[in-house]
Amino acid sequence: MQIPALSKRKHNHISPDATKRINMEVVSILMKATEEFLRTPDGRPDKTVNHYRPKKQLPKDFVPFDVEGYLTERFLRDVNLDPKILNGFCK
DSSP: OOOGGGSOOOTTOOOHHHHHTOOHHHHHHHHHHHHHHTBOTTSSBOTTSOOOOOSSOOOTTOOOOOHHHHHHHHHHHHTTOOHHHHHHHHO
16 A cells, blocks of 8 residues: 555656657647637537636635645554654655
């Protein structure tokens, strides 16, 4: 079983090699497919497609709730481990 706070994921960082592997042909095909999806067969914008638009901007100091940290603390409490002890391993 994997404890989220103990697993160090680096999915937020894109390596320089990943940007070199971008296939522009695939990107162009996906963009064309998106455009076709957003239009009716006769080429007009499709009114049945709903576009998400946020009602208001989030405050600059907004911090999303850390679900992973919360669940990890709950798990550690359930197995009777002190989260403060494990914090030294997570740094």
